[in-house]
Amino acid sequence: MASGPSRTAAEEYRPNRYVSLPAELDPATYDTPLEKRRAEAERLAIRARLKRQYLLQLNTPKPPRVIEDPALLRWDYARTHNVYPTFRPTPKTSFLGAVFAIGPILFWIAAFKTERVSSAGGVEHQGAPGCKT
Amino acid sequence: MLKIILPTIMLLPTALLSPAKSMWTNTTMYSLLIASISLHWLTPSYYPTKTLTLWTGMDQISTPLLVLSCWFLPLMIMASQGHLQHEPHKRKRMFISTLIIIQPFIILAFSATELMLFYISFEATLIPTLILITRWGNQPERLSAGIYLLFYTLISSLPLLVSILYLHTNTGTLHLPIIKLTHPNLPASWTSLLSSLALLMAFMVKAPLYGLHLWLPKAHVEAPIAGSMLLAALLLKLGGYGIMRVTLLMEPVSNFLHYPFLTLALWGALMTSSICLRQTDLKSLIAYSSVSHMGLVIAASMIQTQWSFSGAMILMISHGLTSSLLFCLANTNYERTHSRILILTRGLQPLLPLMSVWWLLANLTNMALPPTTNLMAELTIMVALFNWSSPTIILTGTATLLTASYTLYMLLSTQRGTLPSHITTTPNSNTREHLLMTLHIIPMLTLILKPELISGTPL
Numbered sequence: 394m395a396s397g398p399s400r401t402a403a404e405e406y407r408p409n410r411y412v413s414l415p416a417e418l419d420p421a422t423y424d425t426p427l428e429k430r431r432a433e434a435e436r437l438a439i440r441a442r443l444k445r446q447y448l449l450q451l452n453t454p455k456p457p458r459v460i461e462d463p464a465l466l467r468w469d470y471a472r473t474h475n476v477y478p479t480f481r482p483t484p485k486t487s488f489l490g491a492v493f494a495i496g497p498i499l500f501w502i503a504a505f506k507t508e509r510v511s512s513a514g515g516v517e518h519q520g521a522p523g524c525k526t
Numbered sequence: 527m528l529k530i531i532l533p534t535i536m537l538l539p540t541a542l543l544s545p546a547k548s549m550w551t552n553t554t555m556y557s558l559l560i561a562s563i564s565l566h567w568l569t570p571s572y573y574p575t576k577t578l579t580l581w582t583g584m585d586q587i588s589t590p591l592l593v594l595s596c597w598f599l600p601l602m603i604m605a606s607q608g609h610l611q612h613e614p615h616k617r618k619r620m621f622i623s624t625l626i627i628i629q630p631f632i633i634l635a636f637s638a639t640e641l642m643l644f645y646i647s648f649e650a651t652l653i654p655t656l657i658l659i660t661r662w663g664n665q666p667e668r669l670s671a672g673i674y675l676l677f678y679t680l681i682s683s684l685p686l687l688v689s690i691l692y693l694h695t696n697t698g699t700l701h702l703p704i705i706k707l708t709h710p711n712l713p714a715s716w717t718s719l720l721s722s723l724a725l726l727m728a729f730m731v732k733a734p735l736y737g738l739h740l741w742l743p744k745a746h747v748e749a750p751i752a753g754s755m756l757l758a759a760l761l762l763k764l765g766g767y768g769i770m771r772v773t774l775l776m777e778p779v780s781n782f783l784h785y786p787f788l789t790l791a792l793w794g795a796l797m798t799s800s801i802c803l804r805q806t807d808l809k810s811l812i813a814y815s816s817v818s819h820m821g822l823v824i825a826a827s828m829i830q831t832q833w834s835f836s837g838a839m840i841l842m843i844s845h846g847l848t849s850s851l852l853f854c855l856a857n858t859n860y861e862r863t864h865s866r867i868l869i870l871t872r873g874l875q876p877l878l879p880l881m882s883v884w885w886l887l888a889n890l891t892n893m894a895l896p897p898t899t900n901l902m903a904e905l906t907i908m909v910a911l912f913n914w915s916s917p918t919i920i921l922t923g924t925a926t927l928l929t930a931s932y933t934l935y936m937l938l939s940t941q942r943g944t945l946p947s948h949i950t951t952t953p954n955s956n957t958r959e960h961l962l963m964t965l966h967i968i969p970m971l972t973l974i975l976k977p978e979l980i981s982g983t984p985l
Contacts, residue, residue, distance in 0.1 A: 459864050460948040469806050469867050474667075501789040505915045512916075 443467065527582045527637060530596065533560050534629050537599075541622045546615050550607060553622050557600040564596035568979050575639070575703070582637040583703075587835075590843050590980040591767055595632045595760050597969065598850065599625065602752040604962050605854055608861050609750060621662060625752055628654040632760055636767060641690050641700035644771075645683075648728075648764060652679055655761065658753040659745055668748035674741035682731040682738070685724035692721060693775075705775055722776045722783060729772065732765030733824050735787065736794020739817045746813035747866070751857040754809065758816050758853055759846035766820060766842050770827045770835060788825050792911070792921040795821035799928035803935060808859070808866045811936055812852045815892065818925060819845045826907040829914045832983065837906030839982030844891070844899040844970065851888045851966035855881070858959050859940065862952050868936075873945040881955045882941045884963040891970055893933040894926070899973050899980070 408414035416422050443464040450460045480486075537556055544552040567576065567589050575583035584592060602625055610618050631654075634647035652675075660672035694700050697708050731738045742762075746754050798818040805811040823841050826834035858881060859871045875882040894900040904926065911918040973980060 456950065458951050459862075460950070461865065462870070462948055465867060465870060472806055473810075497793055498786070498789050501793055501917070501921070502785045504917045505785060505789065508915045508917055 440464075527577045527579050527584075530560060530564050530592075531630055531633055533563075534596075534599075534626070534633060537626045537629070538623055541619060541626055549615075549619065549622070550603070553626070554600050554603050557596075557603060557626075561593075561596045561600055564593050567593055578639075581640050581643055582634070583639045584637050586982050587767065587770055587839060588636045590839065590982070591760075591763055592633060592636045594763070594843055594846055595629070595636060598755060598759050598846075599629050601850070601854075601962060601965055602755050604958060604965075605755060605857065606750060606752040607958060608857070621752075624654050624657050624661075625756075628756065632764070635764055639702045641693070641702065641705075644768075645687060645690055648732075648768065649679075649683060651761060651764065652676070655745075655753065655756065658756070659749045662750040662753065663748040664750070665748060667744070671741075671744035671748040675745045678731050678738065678741040679728075683728035686728035689721045689724040693725075702771065702775075719782055725772045725776065726769065726783065726787070729765045729768035730787070730824065733762060733769060733820050734765065734817060735824055736790050736797060736817065736821055739794070739798070742817060743810045743813040746816075746853075747807060747809045751853060754853040754857070755850045758812075758849040762816060762820055763842045763846055766823045766827060766838065769824060770838065773827060773830055784828060787828050788914075788918075791821040791825040791828070792918060792925070794818070795825075795925040796921055796928065799925050799932060802932035803928070806867055806869070808856045808868055808871065808936070808940070809853065810866075811868070811932065812849060812856060815852075815929070815932065816845065816849045818929065819849070822904065822907050822922070822925075825918075826910060829910060831910055831913070833906055833913075834910035836981040836983050837903050837910055839903075840899050840977060840980055841903035841907060843980040844903055844973065847966055847970045848888060848891045848900060851884070851963060851970075852892060854959075854962055854966065855885055855888055858955060863949060868939050870946055870948070872939050873941070873943040875941040876945065877949075877952050878955050880960065881963075884960075884967070885937060885941055887967060888963075889933045889937040893930045897974050898970065899977050902977055 403418055406414075406418060446463045447460070450457065533556075537553065537560070540556055541549065541553050567584060575585045576589065577584055603622060606621060606625070610621060613621075628651055631647045631650040635644055635651065638644040638647060656672050656676055659675060660668055663671070690700065693705075697705060699705065699708075731741075734742050742757070746757060749757060795818045798814045798821065802811050802814045802818070805814065819841065823838045823845075826838035826841070856866065858878075859874065860866055862878075863871050865871060891898045891900055894904050904922075908919065908922045908926075911922060
């Protein structure tokens, strides 16, 4: 029973819990899809632009007192302002949002109500609010 | 009453007519004089209302807030000198007069014994605030912040107007001491439920309650320093004050309203404190911290016991001073680094060592360290809530823990750590800033010695 050509040691190698797979041995390193490469190039271009913007401010003959780091501003904008336009409502996110927005409030309402009713002896006290006896 | 309101109104011609050289001095000194005269309001009295006139009067709830609002005008003027110094003179004049215009309205709102007058002055404070934010903010986002502020407040206060008019036709008067005497014979029906909801909602938005708070961080972030101080110290308190006034009218609050509002306020305190832990923006962090503190105030004023009212009063005053101090500190950093992002303004202790003393004091009061009035208030509120229902201690306890952690996070990230490399030169902190911080700290520290002045209970 002739099996196929035996696998090389590099192919046999599997990452274990002590050693991760080096990038050179990962086939995905060499045949990246075109979209991924394009995305990487785009990201590189953005980074280069940001760095250039920063260095232009830094290397002027009279640098400003405070040099703004455009990359940080961009990061902050992405974190604070750009969240909502890029949010995509799916059934899962909508459901989870509803659960986590309304769920705890209903839970605590129920908790307070049961506690107050049980401590007042089964009847909810209707007199002056705040006092239980 | 008039001896404060008239001088406050006459501050306007002072600002508009005084010569360019002495404009700052005149307005600051004059408003400080008014503030010191207003201190006599704190003298104890056995009457339920002091300085009673036909339309205005002050009781124990409004007195501390009135003194606080008189106290803050010179501080706001002093705080805005820094960012206005490159403006032409005419604009400085306009800025000061915008600040001054708000003041009589706030005083009227806190001292009105007539609900309609209260409503009108409550709404009138909105317009100068809007001008402050949309005209004097720093970034283009200020316009959307202004829209949020305007529409959140207006939409919620139209039902208030309707229900005030309904109350007027029902009882024949809107005079608060007389309304208190009339027997509340609202039957337990949907209409009475909705009318009390309408009465509460405007103040819940202003206070703000969690869920209705979205306008506040935006407005705080975009407003100039005087606008932030005004919002944090006075306008939020207007909401809390309104809740305390209105809940007294509609006793007992229906249970349908009790549970949702209390739960929203307490859960909101928890949520906003945890939002603070992930903020990148210093001013937004302080804004969310005030939402969380005001949540405690709302919860306390909803359960309407003596203890909870006095806790809410103490917390309102001490939070007003503390958060305004924090905003001033954030603004001193902003004027030096032109950025509110926490990562960009880290490690300032070696640069501004004296300023970090103020940071430490402000943060310690914000997280309610023992001798401060903040601690007295939080303890009183937590005890009152615990008496109302014992599971609340889980929420209030966790909120306290989170408050301590985000306050420490703010302190450590602004003061400690390595200095960012982009700061080449930093101006020193000057006397004006130190005076500003001192004028915030002095009332905080002295009120510890006599908290019954602000506790809202009859002396």
